[in-house]
Amino acid sequence: MSIEALTEADDGPRSKRPAILAAAVECFGEVGYEATKWSEVADRVGIGQTALYHYFESKAHCLLTIMRLGLRNSDVAFRAATAEAPDALGALRSAVSAAYALSPQEVHQNRILQANIALLANKRASAREEAERQACRELVARIEHNWTVLLERGMAAGEFPRHDSVIMARSLLGLIVSVWRWYRPDGSLELDGISEFIADCCLRMVAGTQPAQR
Amino acid sequence: MSIEALTEADDGPRSKRPAILAAAVECFGEVGYEATKWSEVADRVGIGQTALYHYFESKAHCLLTIMRLGLRNSDVAFRAATAEAPDALGALRSAVSAAYALSPQEVHQNRILQANIALLANKRASAREEAERQACRELVARIEHNWTVLLERGMAAGEFPRHDSVIMARSLLGLIVSVWRWYRPDGSLELDGISEFIADCCLRMVAGTQPAQR
DNA sequence: TGTGAAACCAAACTGAACTCAGGTTTGCTT
DNA sequence: AAGCAAACCTGAGTTCAGTTTGGTTTCACA
Incomplete structure (x- = not known):
């Protein structure tokens, strides 16, 4: 993800917004949200704290x-x-692959997302924060819905055995994003290998047959 | 989990330590670690803030x-x-069941664990915090090892097909703990049902056979 | 070259985590 | 029961990162 991926429509040409977001993604991703000083983000962008x-x-x-x-x-x-x-x-296999086809910056972003997802549970005091929070919740719901629909499509077509599609979708997502908790770019395992491994796990979860049940 | 589960050997009879831990588990579990005021914990225990x-x-x-x-x-x-x-x-089925056989307080504790696991990544400044952090990391490693050994036992016995046991262990754990992100006691789904669903998923992941590959 | 909006900043403020210098309670010893 | 050490507790602060205030600077465009 380049800096453009963090740019939004209403940013003027002089706007440092994308640069701030990029710096924050770096900081939050490296040492965590709480541990990073807001002023450190300002320093990296090259502006004063209050300009943020x-x-x-x-x-x-x-x-x-x-x-x-x-x-x-x-x-x-x-x-x-x-x-x-x-x-x-x-489609399932393709979706899992897509979930891991990320730039280093996007990996950071996913780690941040994963680590702070609990923030979405409780209401925010300020209006703009609450608006962003609601937007996040809607997107989470939409993403869960995407997976649910995919699963139901497969079940309807007889490709997958019948399961509760909502919990299955959550479980797949839970498995997929759990990787961001331990994955590090300098680790022994490449993202490609992880992607393949997890994809196979997902396929077995969704479409696999179970061994003798005790 | 009663208050005893939060008591340790070196607590005197007058010690409020377990009570503080219990109150903190409640607060951190309900509104999150960052959102709870340290003084709120003191209030619930019925002591001054500095006594903490x-x-x-x-x-x-x-x-x-x-x-x-x-x-x-x-x-x-x-x-x-x-x-x-x-x-x-x-053993695999039994282990998954055990992971969900929890009191409401332990559910809170698992939610807290899951939400703040990133805290274990970076070094702590103070000695006692760092000691607890190291202890946590060792326990995480031990738990991952427990699952890894179980998987290798099953593969050696021919019960499971061969996979990378370390990543598989992490994936299983990732799937299992991902539940704490969305599970709420007042939700539509009971913990028993979730436990069974996830156990089946784990079995298919580990021992299931895959459908046609693309 | 004058104007308005966007961008920026130094200094002051806020509130929650934390420290300090003691005071109080408890249980044990004699 | 008196003495005493350890454990326990507190009010009055300090600190520090995040935030607010009250402006000044920069720049596109008329």
């Missing part, structure tokens, strides 16, 4: 924006990956 | 202690559940 408030209402508002953009990307990527798959099984 | 520092070096030290005790419980529960299972398949 021209673009974001608060540090939390910035975090929520990062999360929303990450969720939006995931939603878009899912749709693109599954759009022209002929069968649900192929 | 007689027992914990900091709010983070308290959190890390809660996490360590939760991890310890998970480790113990796994060993108890899998100790006298004759085969790996039965």
Whole structure:
């Protein structure tokens, strides 16, 4: 993800908004949201601390924006990956691959998302933060819905055995995003290998047959 | 989990340590670690804010202690559940069941653990916090090892097809704990049902056969 | 070259985590 | 029961990151 992926329509040409988001993604991804000083983000961009408030209402508002953009990307990527798959099984495999076809910056973004997802549970005091939070919740719901629909399509076509599609979707997502908790770019395992491994796991979860039940 | 589950050997009879931990588990579990005021915990216990520092070096030290005790419980529960299972398949099913056989307080504790696991990645400044963090990391490693050994046992016995046991263990754990992100006691789904669903998923992931590959 | 909006900043403020310098309670010893 | 050490607790602060205030600077465009 380049800096453009963090740019939104209403940013003027002089706007440092994307640069702030990029710096924040780096900081939050490296040492975590709480551990990063808001002023450190300002330093990296090369502006004073108070200039941040021209673009974001608060540090939390910035975090929520990062999360929303990450969720939006995931939603878009899912749709693109599954759009022209002929069968649900192929779409499933394609969707998992898409979930791991990310730039290093997007990996950071996913780690941030994963680590701070609990933030979406409780109401925010300020209006703009609450708006971002609601947007995030809608995107989460939409993404869960995407997977649910895919599963139901496969079940209806007889490709997958019948299961509760909502819980199955959540479980798949839970498995897929759990990788961001331990994956590090400098680790022993490449993202490609992880992607394949998880995809196979997902396929067995959804379409696999079970061994003797005790 | 009663208050005893939060008591440790070196607590005197007058110690409010377990009470503080119990109150903190409630607060952190309900509104999250960052959102709970340290003074709120003191209020619930019925002591002044500064009395907290007689027992914990900091709010983070308290959190890390809660996490360590939760991890310890998970480790113990796994060993108890899998100790006298004759085969790996039965042990796997038993281990997943054990992971969900929890009191409401332990559910909170697992939610806290899951939400703040990223805290274990970076070094802590203070000595006691760092000690708790190291203890947590060791427990995480031990729990991952427990699952890895179980998987290897099953593969060696021919019960499971061969897979990378370390990643598979992490994936299973990722799937299992992902439930705490969305599960709520007042939700539509009971923990029993979830447990069974996830157990079946785990069995298919580990021992299931895959459908036609693309 | 004058104007308005966007961008920016230094200094002051806020509130929650934390420290300090003691005071109080408890249980044990004699 | 008196003495006493350890454990326990507190009010009055300090600190520090995030935030607010009250402006000044920059720049596109008329």
